[in-house]
Amino acid sequence: MDLTGKTVLITGASRGIGEAAAHAFASAGANVALAARSGDAIAAIAEKIGSSAITIPCDVTRYTQVEAAVAATIAAFGRLDILINNAGVIEPISHLSSADPEGWGTAIDINLKGVFHGMRAAMPVMLKQGGGTILTVGSGAAHNPLEGWSHYCASKAGALMLTHCAHLEGADRGLRVMSLSPGTVATQMQHEIKASGVNPISQLDWSDHIPPDWPARALVWMCTAQADAHLGQEISLRDPEMRRQVGLA
Numbered sequence: 004m005d006l007t008g009k010t011v012l013i014t015g016a017s018r019g020i021g022e023a024a025a026h027a028f029a030s031a032g033a034n035v036a037l038a039a040r041s042g043d044a045i046a047a048i049a050e051k052i053g054s055s056a057i058t059i060p061c062d063v064t065r066y067t068q069v070e071a072a073v074a075a076t077i078a079a080f081g082r083l084d085i086l087i088n089n090a091g092v093i094e095p096i097s098h099l100s101s102a103d104p105e106g107w108g109t110a111i112d113i114n115l116k117g118v119f120h121g122m123r124a125a126m127p128v129m130l131k132q133g134g135g136t137i138l139t140v141g142s143g144a145a146h147n148p149l150e151g152w153s154h155y156c157a158s159k160a161g162a163l164m165l166t167h168c169a170h171l172e173g174a175d176r177g178l179r180v181m182s183l184s185p186g187t188v189a190t191q192m193q194h195e196i197k198a199s200g201v202n203p204i205s206q207l208d209w210s211d212h213i214p215p216d217w218p219a220r221a222l223v224w225m226c227t228a229q230a231d232a233h234l235g236q237e238i239s240l241r242d243p244e245m246r247r248q249v250g251l252a
C-alpha cells in the first residue's frame with residue numbers, strides 16, 4: 004500500500020486510532036498532518052514520524068479551526084488528498100432521562116458536527132483538485148441503540164448519513180467517501196466505557212478489543228482502489244471477510 008506523494012489530514016491524532024493512523028499513513032509514504040486539541044501530544048507523535056509530519060492544534064467543534072487546519076496542510080504539503088474524520092468522544096455516558104443537555108450537545112458537536120466541518124472544509128479543495136478521499140471513523144452504535152449512549156448512537160448515525168450524502172454529491176466528481184466501523188478497539192475510549200459500567204460493551208474483556216493498528220491499516224487500505232467496491236458505504240472490521248481483504252486475518 005504505497006501512498007507516496009499523498010497528503011493526509013487526521014483529526015483526533017493525539018492518541019488511539021488517530022495516532023496509529025498517523026504512523027500507518029507515514030509508513031505508507033504519505034505526508035501526515037496531525038490535528039487534535041492536545042498540542043503537546045501531537046507534537047511528540049510528529050517528532051517520531053519526522054519531516055513528513057506537521058501538527059495543527061485544532062478543535063473540530065470550531066469550523067474556523069478545521070478550515071485553518073485544511074489550509075495549513077495545503078500550505079505545508081501543497082495539496083490535500085485524504086481526510087480522516089477520526090476525532091470522537093464517548094462521554095458523557097448517561098441515560099436520556101437524566102442527560103446533561105450541554106454535555107449531550109458537545110458530543111454531537113464533536114462526533115457529528117466535527118465530521119460535517121471536516122467535509123465542508125475539505126470538499127471544495129478536493130473537488131478543485133479533481134478528487135480526494137474522505138474517511139470517517141464510524142461505529143456499530145450507528146445501527147444499534149445502546150443504553151447510556153444516546154448521544155453517541157445518534158451522532159454516529161448522523162455521521163454515517165453524512166458519508167452517504169457526501170458520496171451522493173461528490174462521487175461523480177472524483178470524491179471517494181467511506182466510513183469505517185472498527186468494532187471495539189483498545190484505546191482510552193474503551194477505558195472510559197469500562198469505567199462507566201453501563202451496557203454490555205463495558206463488560207467486555209480488554210482482550211476482546213482489537214489493537215488500534217488494525218483500524219489504522221484498514222484506513223490506509225481504504226485509500227487504495229481495492230476498496231472502491233465500498234464507496235459511499237461503511238466497512239465493518241467485525242466482518243472476517245473484510246479483515247481478510249485488509250490483510251489483518
Ligand SMILES: NC(=O)c1ccc[n+]([C@@H]2O[C@H](COP(=O)([O-])OP(=O)(O)OC[C@H]3O[C@@H](n4cnc5c(N)ncnc54)[C@H](OP(=O)(O)O)[C@@H]3O)[C@@H](O)[C@H]2O)c1
Pocket residue numbers: 014015016017018019020021038039040041042044061062063064088089090091092113140141142143184185186187188189190191192193
Ligand atoms: N475505541 C473504540 O472501541 C471505538 C469503536 C468504534 C469507533 N471508535 C471511534 O474511533 C474514533 C477514535 O477514538 P479512539 O478510540 O481512538 O478514542 P481516544 O483514544 O479517546 O481518542 C479520541 C481522539 O479524539 C480527539 N478529540 C476529541 N475531541 C476533539 C475535538 N473537539 N477536537 C479535536 N479532536 C478531538 C482526541 O484528541 P484531543 O483530546 O487531544 O483533542 C483524541 O485524539 C472516534 O471517532 C470513536 O468514536 C472507537
